[in-house]
Amino acid sequence: MTLLELATKARDTKYEVAALSTKAKNDAILSVADALEANSADIISANAIDMKNGEEKGLSAGLLDRLKLDESRIKGMADGLREVARLEDPIGKITEEFTRPNGLSIKKRLVPIGVVGVIYEARPNVTADVFGLCFKTGNAVILKGGSDALESNKAIVKVIKEALLSNNLPVDAITLIEDTSRESTKEMMRLNGYIDVLIPRGGAGLIKSVVENASVPVIETGSGNCHIYVDYDADIDMAINIIINAKTQRIGVCNAAESLVIHEAIAEKLLPKLGEALKEKGVQIFADEKSRPFLNDSKPATEEDFGTEYLDYIISVKTVSSVEEAIAHINKYNTGHSESIITKDNNNAEKFLSGIDAACVYVNASTRFTDGFEFGFGAEIGISTQKLHARGPMGLLALTSYKYTIYGDGQVRQ
Known part of the structure; x- marks a missing residue:
């Protein structure tokens, strides 16, 4: 089946x-x-193929960590879905209502976006989320995963479709594009009229490509x-504990400290x-x-080091003379994702919260909390670093649009 045919069925x-009702x-x-938990053995077997191929291709430790599935991670995927089911359904919710002097009653009602397209790399848990x-x-969804996770994604989507079928629900609510070529990615990015919004999840190169080449609206x-x-x-013990967690708990994730x-x-x-603690974890330091x-x-840091998302056991260090200098440095090199200050000074904490340009800004906490599950969203479709429509972990509300419903009793415009 061609990509256009798949997109037509999704539309x-x-x-x-x-x-569908909330209950359905x-x-x-x-x-x-x-079903994901019941079929975990099949999913893990498929994932083992991807892991073997990834190791042979020389994928980094961070990417292999993102790719890996085991029973614990599959249970995490299932628990994330259960949390989503427990959350309030936003569809149909009235967020504003008012009556005009002419008697028209106007209500702003949340509605689905339509068809959501997601392009992502070697993170098969994204498929279920x-x-x-x-x-x-x-919403219906069209997924375009990377070739590194193809077998894992196929196994997960198979389980999802079978579960939908058993509930007499449309299996084309989820579509996986199995053609992992760049050509199919470019075609997907131009499916105006079929895909209502496109969300890229992955490294800087993928996101840049989608933003620059898509004609479908993109949430970056x-x-x-x-x-x-x-x-x-700062409390030194607290600082070391937070930094070790933020850097090494999982190195291949976008909310890890770099x-x-x-x-x-x-x-x-x-x-x-701190240097000894990082060394014990195998972290290489590039410092000014x-x-x-x-x-x-430590090794000398370059300009490039300060702007690099390593996704590896590497970190850069910069020493500054004030919170203002810290804010300026971070705003110069950050990607608008997650930033944290460790301090006892409330004034400096507020300066940091106000001055940092990022989706999530923390005081005395690890950046690893920037996550849909940790925010109580059940899961997330991505971490938006743009400022229009959605920003930060994107949960249910980020996947809604709205329409105005207007009630009259015969009004005509003069």
Whole structure:
């Protein structure tokens, strides 16, 4: 079946999905969650093929970590779907209502977007997350995963379609494009009239390509060059604990810390201990001239290092003389994703919260919390780093549009 034929079926199906009751949607999502766990062995077998191919291709440790599925991660996917089913259904919700002097009653009502297209790389858990969020909001979805996760995605979509079929629901609510060529990606990006919005999830190269080449409207999700700034009065133990978590808990995710900014007043006390803690985790440090005297085995940082999303056991370090300098440095190199300050100074915390241009800004917490599940959204379809329509973890509300419904009793315009 051609891509245009697949897109046509998804477009026709979106009206069926939009008309489903909340109960029908929730029952289906819960059925999919159970089916994923029941079929975990098949999914893991398919994933093993992708993992073997990835290792032979020389994928980085970060990408292999994103790609890997095991029983625990499949249970996490299923639990995310169950959380989505428990959340309030936004579709049909009235967000505004008012009456005009002529008697017209106007209501602003949340509605599905229609057909959501998602282009993503080697993260098969995205397949289940996206289905749950789109289905709950009455949207059909077309998925274009990367070749590295093809077998995993096929296995997951097979389980989802079988669960939909068992509930007498339209199986074309989810479509996986199995052609992983660049040509099919370009074709998908130009399916105006079939796909209502396109969401890229992946590295900077993928996102840049979609933003620059798509004629379908795009919600830009960003790569994560996330920073942690340690202020002059920070609790050193807290700082080290947060940094180790943000950098090493999972290195291949967009909310992992990639760069540290350190106030010069705390550098001598903090950096030697932090350097040893990072070294124990196998993290290579690239540091500026002011930081390196306090860091054994560090290497000189370049301009490129400060702007790099490593997705690896590498981190950059910059020492500054004030919170203002820290804010300026972070705003210069960040990707608008997640930034954190560790401080006891409430004024500096507020300066940081106000001055940093990013979707999520933290005080005394790890950047790893930028996640739909952690925010109580059940899952996320992506982390938006743009400022229109949606920003930050994109849950159910980000997958809705709205329409005005107007009630009259015979009014005509004069």
